[in-house]
Amino acid sequence: MTQETPSQPKLPPTSAIDRVTKAKFDNWFEYPVRVQPHHTDYGGIVWHGTYVSWMEEARVECLRSIGIDFADLVALGCDLPVVELSVRYHRSLQLGMMAIVKTRMLEVTGVRMNWEYKIVSTDEQELYITAQVTLVALDRERNKIMRQLPPAVKDALAKISASNK
Amino acid sequence: MTQETPSQPKLPPTSAIDRVTKAKFDNWFEYPVRVQPHHTDYGGIVWHGTYVSWMEEARVECLRSIGIDFADLVALGCDLPVVELSVRYHRSLQLGMMAIVKTRMLEVTGVRMNWEYKIVSTDEQELYITAQVTLVALDRERNKIMRQLPPAVKDALAKISASNK
Amino acid sequence: MTQETPSQPKLPPTSAIDRVTKAKFDNWFEYPVRVQPHHTDYGGIVWHGTYVSWMEEARVECLRSIGIDFADLVALGCDLPVVELSVRYHRSLQLGMMAIVKTRMLEVTGVRMNWEYKIVSTDEQELYITAQVTLVALDRERNKIMRQLPPAVKDALAKISASNK
Amino acid sequence: MTQETPSQPKLPPTSAIDRVTKAKFDNWFEYPVRVQPHHTDYGGIVWHGTYVSWMEEARVECLRSIGIDFADLVALGCDLPVVELSVRYHRSLQLGMMAIVKTRMLEVTGVRMNWEYKIVSTDEQELYITAQVTLVALDRERNKIMRQLPPAVKDALAKISASNK
Helix, strand or coil: CCCCCCCCCCCCCHHHCCHHHCECCCCCEEEEEECCHHHECCCCEECCCHHHHHHHHHHHHHHHHCCCCHHHHHHCCEECCEEEEEEEECCCCECCCEEEEEEEEEEEECCEEEEEEEEECCCCCCEEEEEEEEEECEECCCCEECCCCCHHHHHHHHHHHHHCC | CCCCCCCCCCCCCHHHCCHHHCECCCCCEEEEEECCHHHECCCCEECCCHHHHHHHHHHHHHHHHCCCCHHHHHHCCEECCEEEEEEEECCCCECCCEEEEEEEEEEEECCEEEEEEEEECCCCCCEEEEEEEEEECEECCCCEECCCCCHHHHHHHHHHHHHHC | CCCCCCCCCCCCCHHHCCHHHCECCCCCEEEEEECCHHHECCCCEECCCHHHHHHHHHHHHHHHHCCCCHHHHHHCCEECCEEEEEEEECCCCECCCEEEEEEEEEEEECCEEEEEEEEECCCCCCEEEEEEEEEECEECCCCEECCCCCHHHHHHHHHHHHHHC | CCCCCCCCCCCCCHHHCCHHHCECCCCCEEEEEECCHHHECCCCEECCCHHHHHHHHHHHHHHHHCCCCHHHHHHCCEECCEEEEEEEECCCCECCCEEEEEEEEEEEECCEEEEEEEEECCCCCCEEEEEEEEEECEECCCCEECCCCCHHHHHHHHHHHHHCC
């Protein structure tokens, strides 16, 4: 992965950005989780890195829900590595508790996808985590950022974008 | 952990902030790591959540280097949970590679500690990760943010602050 | 945890073993899993330690299905640490695949519970993993193996044992 | 990984086993570890799956100490997946404690390597874990067990075997 090194342009030139893939998505995807022993640390609460796994799972399942099978994408030579991650920890979750990982794509600009997260209690009364994650589309073989999203991804996003109007 | 909920003040009032613990630290602490199989994912590179573990290890060992044993602190009733985390992924690390996790406290304001990170190649020519982490001091029994840092921590920080002048 | 040290008896004397809790359980509990990116390693397959997490999750959910809430048990002062684990890896699972973790208690003898595992494809045609795990009931405060199972556990097991006849 | 399926022989015929690689190794390799927060669970002790990571790290570093770079081996098309694992948990390790992971190859028979483990206190007075792990050499491209070990591995093992006499 050689993206974002000084000697290389981080992102393709603006002209390469396909208008179709610049979209906003309104609906939250919900992914339920349960705190298992291996998620916790000495404090009896979820270890702060565990949330990164949960957010990844929610993202993969959200993509599946709109017709994008992440394993297929990888097999076709496209990866979606995380290039930025920020998390705010508001409240902690304890062993045995359930929560909902809520996620949505904030926007897709060219090959860059911004995802927003909230982790809340099942009754949505407690807020545990807020977070943002940015992915880029990477050509696995050439190990370079793609100039545009793979067709399968663009088509899926176009459909959602249309249905959101 | 009930910090940062709407019904509670996030941080103690300014008057409670001890001047002694408002300090800047110039020196980077260096913590070497090696990419082991369990750190990697299907891409043959370090999984993006693995860096969170490495940053925690570097932080604990940095505290040890200035005389603060984290396990002792926890045994005495003080925890230092992460309340904010942000990471930028510049380049990826592959199976078998070595790297240096560099960390330093950017500033300590009251019970809030800001840490800065860089993960670089052993010759410091490649930059893999930049990150920031914020901790707060938490009273484990009352599950509340402390009004000031425990004496052991304040003393250790005062010494470093003095030696940095 | 001080069990199994030379200076201490590993298990309570036979006379302390409650007959009620010596039981066999015939039915497999099924816990579905999906291979997410963080479960994989450089080989594109599930990292061999990931299965230990899945087996723990299946065990906790199996206990829940028979009325034993593991987090409640821990809050009441009883832990169920793993004292023995053995795994045979028959076939590997790849990114995106689904599988079923099948588990059942083989037998409960005193405070010792033996669990059997099979991880199979959703159509049960492929066998990925076979495993066995042994737990003991531990008094968390005294950090000693209990002389008998807590009443809540015994009652739940007695009910299943009866319904298995 | 298609080893150990009914339709395939698990291991190459005896005639394919190279005498040179049937060896016993007497010396323990020592790999020190420190219990970091992310290694622990709600009990304040090391989570039982964490030891699997430590054992993998010790194995990779032991191979490096005898001249086998695991990442190179993988790049050359040979993997060494775990096909059997068994662990006995004698005592638990707590946050902040140090320990030594001791490992040695028990024997190498054909493409099958048996490793023995002990995890002990730094003064060797406490025994935490005993374990055994079996690896096989796998041709990554064909996804089949190799008929013999790669030359680099055989040469390294022959040297050690000779120096053990």
